[in-house]
Amino acid sequence: xxxxxxxxxxxxxxxxxxxxxxxxxxxxxxxxxxxxxxxxxxxxxxxxxxxxxxxxxxxxxxxxxxxxxxxxxxxxxxxxxxxxxxxxxxxxxxxxxxxxxxxxxxxxxxxxxxxxxxxxxxxxxxxxxxxxxxxxxxxxxxxxxxxxxxxxxxxxxxxxxxxxxxxxxxxxxxxxxxxxxxxxxxxxxxxxxxxxxxxxxxxxxxxxxxxxxxxxxxxxxxxxxxxxxxxxxxxxxxxxxxxxxxxxxxxxxxxxxxxxxxxxxxxxxxxxxxxxxxxxxxxxxxxxxxxxxxxxxxxxxxxxxxxxxxxxxxxxxxxxxxxxxxxxxxxxxxxxxxxxxxxxxxxxxxxxxxxxxxxxxxxxxxxxxxxxxxxxxxxxxxxxxxxxxxxxxxxxxxxxxxxxxxxx
Amino acid sequence: xxxxxxxxxxxxxxxxxxxxxxxxxxxxxxxxxxxxxxxxxxxxxxxxxxxxxxxxxxxxxxxxxxxxxxxxxxxxxxxxxxxxxxxxxxxxxxxxxxxxxxxxxxxxxxxxxxxxxxxxxxxxxxxxxxxxxxxxxxxxxxxxxxxxxxxxxxxxxxxxxxxxxxxxxxxxxxxxxxxxxxxxxxxxxxxxxxxxxxxxxxxxxxxxxxxxxxxxxxxxxxxxxxxxxxxxxxxxxxxxxxxxxxxxxxxxxxxxxxxxxxxxxxxxxxxxxxxxxxxxxxxxxxxxxxxxxxxxxxxxxxxxxxxxxxxxxxxxxxxxxxxxxxxxxxxxxxxxxxxxxxxxxxxxxxxxxxxxxxxxxxxxxxxxxxxxxx
Numbered sequence: 016x017x018x019x020x021x022x023x024x025x026x027x028x029x030x031x032x033x034x035x036x037x038x039x040x041x042x043x044x045x046x047x048x049x050x051x052x053x054x055x056x057x058x059x060x061x062x063x064x065x066x067x068x069x070x071x072x073x074x075x076x077x078x079x080x081x082x083x084x085x086x087x088x089x090x091x092x093x094x095x096x097x098x099x100x101x102x103x104x105x106x107x108x109x110x111x112x113x114x115x116x117x118x119x120x121x122x123x124x125x126x127x128x129x130x131x132x133x134x135x136x137x138x139x140x141x142x143x144x145x146x147x148x149x150x151x152x153x154x155x156x157x158x159x160x161x162x163x164x165x166x167x168x169x170x171x172x173x174x175x176x177x178x179x180x181x182x183x184x185x186x187x188x189x190x191x192x193x194x195x196x197x198x199x200x201x202x203x204x205x206x207x208x209x210x211x212x213x214x215x216x217x218x219x220x221x222x223x224x225x226x227x228x229x230x231x232x233x234x235x236x237x238x239x240x241x242x243x244x245x246x247x248x249x250x251x252x253x254x255x256x257x258x259x260x261x262x263x264x265x266x267x268x269x270x271x272x273x274x275x276x277x278x279x280x281x282x283x284x285x286x287x288x289x290x291x292x293x294x295x296x297x298x299x300x301x302x303x304x305x306x307x308x309x310x311x312x313x314x315x316x317x318x319x320x321x322x323x324x325x326x327x328x329x330x331x332x333x334x335x336x337x338x339x340x341x342x343x344x345x346x347x348x349x350x351x352x353x354x355x356x357x358x359x360x361x362x363x364x365x366x367x368x369x370x371x372x373x374x375x376x377x378x379x380x381x382x383x384x385x386x387x388x389x390x391x392x393x394x395x396x397x398x399x400x401x402x403x404x405x406x407x408x409x410x411x412x413x414x415x416x417x418x419x420x421x422x423x
Numbered sequence: 424x425x426x427x428x429x430x431x432x433x434x435x436x437x438x439x440x441x442x443x444x445x446x447x448x449x450x451x452x453x454x455x456x457x458x459x460x461x462x463x464x465x466x467x468x469x470x471x472x473x474x475x476x477x478x479x480x481x482x483x484x485x486x487x488x489x490x491x492x493x494x495x496x497x498x499x500x501x502x503x504x505x506x507x508x509x510x511x512x513x514x515x516x517x518x519x520x521x522x523x524x525x526x527x528x529x530x531x532x533x534x535x536x537x538x539x540x541x542x543x544x545x546x547x548x549x550x551x552x553x554x555x556x557x558x559x560x561x562x563x564x565x566x567x568x569x570x571x572x573x574x575x576x577x578x579x580x581x582x583x584x585x586x587x588x589x590x591x592x593x594x595x596x597x598x599x600x601x602x603x604x605x606x607x608x609x610x611x612x613x614x615x616x617x618x619x620x621x622x623x624x625x626x627x628x629x630x631x632x633x634x635x636x637x638x639x640x641x642x643x644x645x646x647x648x649x650x651x652x653x654x655x656x657x658x659x660x661x662x663x664x665x666x667x668x669x670x671x672x673x674x675x676x677x678x679x680x681x682x683x684x685x686x687x688x689x690x691x692x693x694x695x696x697x698x699x700x701x702x703x704x705x706x707x708x709x710x711x712x713x714x715x716x717x718x719x720x721x722x723x724x725x726x727x728x729x730x731x732x733x734x735x736x737x738x739x740x741x742x743x744x745x746x747x748x749x750x751x752x753x754x755x756x757x758x759x760x761x762x763x764x765x766x767x768x769x770x771x772x773x774x775x776x777x778x779x780x781x782x783x784x785x786x787x788x789x790x791x792x793x794x795x796x797x
Contacts, residue, residue: 051706052722090498091701284708292705293723293738300703305696308459308721308735309707310687317715323706324460324722336706 018098020070020133022155023215024063025126027119028056028143029076034272037402037420038372043075045143046082047276048355048373050283050292051336052323053301054085055270058148059141060092060101061299066151068139070099072129074122076106076115091302104129118241121229124222135215140243142209146279147267148290148297154261155212164217164256165248167191168210170263180206181244183260191258194248205260207244208267217256221247266290273418277370277398280336280353284319304339304356314345330360338373347377352384355403368415372403380410390415425475428507430562431542431624432471433533435526436464437484438618439551439588442669445790446770451483453550454490455668456753456771458681458690459721459736461699462493463668465500466555466690467548467619469697472500474558476546477507480536482529484514484522493700500698512536525640531631537624545627549618551588553677554665555695558621561659565621570657572626572646574600575619577665582610587669590616590643592658600656603647614658617665664689675768675788678734678751681719702737712743721754728758742777749785767791 032044039047045056056073063071071094075082082103089101104126106115116122123130123140130138137158139151149168158166169183177198183205184193195202225246232239240246251258266289268279282288292299306325311317316331325340330347338356343349346362355373360366364377369384377383384399397416401407406422413419436453446455453464464481471479479502483490490511494500497509512533514522523529526547530537537545544565546558556575565573574592581589583606591613593602622630630646639645647656664686666677680686691697704723709715714729723738728745735741736753742760749766752758756769759777766783770793775781779797783789791797 091703286710293708293725298703299705303701303703305698307681307687307691307697308719310682310684311715311718311720313717315716317709318713319711320709321706322709322720332709 017132020099020135022068022070022137022139022151023130023133023135024059024068024071024139024141024151025123025130026056026059026071026073026141026143027122028073028082029116029122030144031077032144032271035276036273036418037400037405038273038276038370039078040402040420041078041081042403043078043082043143044271045073046085047270048338049146049270049276050280050299051321051338053299055146056082056086056143057092057299057301058146059143060086060089060094061297062147062149062151063139063141064093064300065297066149068151069094069096070133070135071101072104072126073101073143074104074116074126076122079103079105085302087302092300099133102129117229118246119243120222120225120247121241123218124226124241127219127222130215130219138213138215138218140211140213144270145209145267146270146290147208147263147265148299149210149263149265149267151210151212154210157261158212158214158259161189161259162257163212163259164214165251166212166259166261167248168208168263169205169260170208170267171204172206174201174204177201177204177206183207185260189260189262191252191260194244194252194258196244205262208263211243212261217251218247221250225250273370273398273400277353277368281334281351283321283336284334306339312345315343330362350386361409369399369401369413371401372405374404375401376406377401378407378409378411381407381412382410383407383413385415426477426507427475428477429542430474430476430544430546430558431537431540432467432476432479433530433537433545433547434464434467434471434479434481435529435547435549435618436481436490437487438526438549439669440484440486442551442587443671443674445671446674447486449486449793450489451486452668453481453483454487454493455550455674456736457553457668457674458678459719459734460702461697462490463550463553464490464493465697465699466553467550468500468502469695470548470554470556470558471546472502472698473555473695474562476558477504478510478540478542479508480510480512480533482512482533484529487513495700499700510536523640525644526642527631527634527645528640530627531635534628534631538628540624543623543625544621545624546621547619551668552617552619552665553668553690554617554661554663555690555692555697556617556619556661556663557695561621564657564659568598568657569655571622571654572656573621573659574647574656575617575621575659575661576614577617577661578612579615579665580611581613581615583608584610585670585672586667589667589669590618590647592616592647594658598657600647600651600658603643603651605643605648614660615667617661663692671768671790672787675751675785679732679749679785681734682717682732687719704737710743728760728762749783749788751788770795773797 028045032039094101229239309326312329322337329345330343344362357374363380390396400418402420437451440447496503502509710727721737733750745762755772763780769791773791
């Protein structure tokens with residue numbers, strides 16, 4: 016048994032991220048690069064450290080190689096601890112057999128023993144695909160003050176978008192009375208952010224109950240699921256447990272799709288972004304690549320962009336996010352785009368409204384994406400995507416909305 | 424290649440501090456910031472790590488607070504180890520009260536550490552010579568040649584009027600040390616000792632004891648000059664980029680050299696990363712009206728004005744309608760709006776307030792103190 020911890024965080028990082036297509040071909044979604052020098056998982060991990068949570072289980076399943084290597088011993092996030100720290104938790108085999116994680120609730124269920132080793136009072140459940148800075152300790156305080164069994168972090172979204180989210184209906188005391196997943200006619204605009212604080216005794220009870228129920232249903236060949244929103248929260252509401260909504264104010268972005276990933280990067284270029292990546296008291300930590308500072312050449316033109324270490328820029332960069340070790344040659348143009356680590360954009364290539372994956376080569380004169388103004392039928396327009404480790408040969412074109420994951 | 428426990432690295436982090444008294448007022452040679460995100464000690468230390476040397480001792484003297492803060496446990500250089508690792512060796516002051524003078528005296532005072540290392544060989548290096556080197560070929564040559572000392576040198580240019588603390592060496596046809604000059608009255612192309620050498624631990628100990636018995640403290644004077652003929656001292660030529668920091672003008676020039684791609688690539692060589700303390704700064708942000716040409720810019724900078732021919736360290740801010748030209752701005756320098764800053768070395772956290780114009784010359788840059796405000 017380890018020293019008791021008040022809080023243990025469980026980070027759900029096993030999702031495939033299938034809507035990121037080429038970008039998650041060989042990489043789990045939380046390891047997708049974001050914001051010039053980060054990967055998505057840096058945000059929840061850094062939030063944990065900055066919130067004083069030093070024990071984190073990362074549940075992995077889909078394509079874990081890059082993610083495992085990236086997390087390593089957790090040192091970049093100060094999570095290399097003698098007691099606690101970050102632990103990667105893949106599915107495992109037992110005497111009664113082996114099973115993959117069958118849903119978010121089952122992933123936690125299979126790791127009850129990990130959590131119990133720290134005998135926590137609270138368990139924080141997090142996703143690995145959201146960009147935000149949040150002090151979880153305030154949410155835990157809120158949970159404690161309300162003597163809640165479960166607290167769900169929510170954000171006020173525009174009414175028109177509410178039907179895309181899981182919506183919480185609350186009373187005047189922020190207590191949740193109902194929860195509807197993607198309602199056609201939303202009765203509230205409080206969307207779940209996929210961040211939960213549970214009192215561990217309650218969560219454990221409901222995880223076991225859900226597991227047994229779902230397995231029984233499976234035996235009877237009925238529909239079953241082992242999911243947080245769908246099963247755990249619904250059961251707790253049914254049993255009149257104390258569920259509260261904790262309203263978050265600030266920047267929060269789901270990056271589950273190519274469009275939203277592109278937008279979330281572009282958001283960083285806005286001077287009015289309510290999230291500061293330069294705050295020394297709440298840094299977002301990442302594993303450093305040990306590269307020299309970026310070099311901006313004589314022929315470079317850079318405006319309104321973000322560029323990171325190790326890059327060498329001799330071309331034109333406007334409204335773009337350029338990651339570590341990118342080369343943009345003289346005569347190349349990158350507009351409204353994201354260029355991930357180690358990629359080379361050669362002379363005469365034009366990259367517009369695009370996401371270019373890591374270690375990719377865009378040869379001379381290739382054209383990736385176009386500006387929406389040049390497309391007559393707006394329905395034909397969308398961002399162009401080139402995956403990781405791809406070569407786009409000289410003078411080839413990648414159309415808007417096109418997704419390239421192999422050499423062309 | 425596997426970890427090498429047979430070589431001990433020793434870095435002199437506080438030698439020649441006086442040459443750059445402006446920069447060492449509140450720090451020591453090894454902790455002088457360089458190249459946007461580094462400190463001088465990062466270069467010898469990374470070279471040793473890249474050469475798979477398992478154990479490194481850092482010998483300090485004074486003003487070493489910033490150095491200790493920078494190095495910490497050695498984790499960022501992968502030297503936080505049970506076997507080997509980084510050892511900080513602050514001056515051991517005997518009850519007689521004297522801090523060491525000269526390299527031999529310093530070695531004598533840290534010998535307790537050196538003697539406990541299992542290594543047979545010792546590689547020594549200074550911080551005022553900036554280069555990235557693989558010590559393995561040097562070691563191989565040293566072992567094969569049977570030399571007592573192998574000195575690492577480069578062909579370079581020396582000028583009496585500007586260079587300080589330079590050791591110029593020459594070898595005979597058998598690559599044996601023929602002549603050693605310290606700050607001679609001449610200028611021109613020559614072989615410059617890179618203040619780095621390989622010896623066996625046993626040889627080093629015998630030399631230290633001998634020197635001590637005669638009251639000698641200087642490695643260059645006593646060993647290389649006076650007793651050269653007694654030993655087999657040979658040379659190893661290092662052909663990659665190097666530069667020496669021996670006055671503030673050369674410090675400025677050395678930073679500016681990194682704007683040239685051949686020099687930059689000679690220091691930041693493939694598969695030989697230069698490690699440093701990680702700052703976790705955000706990427707550089709360029710504003711809507713930013714214009715940047717021929718500059719080296721470290722993460723955490725926010726640039727809204729014009730920057731040309733400059734080296735900007737981490738977290739430098741350049742405000743709207745300001746022009747920064749030919750400058751070396753150390754970590755956290757803030758340049759306000761509508762400023763004109765030319766040929767300035769701004770030390771850490773300096774501030775240039777809105778509208779100020781400061782003009783130095785690249786041959787005589789203006790130096791702004793740490794935390795200075797204009």
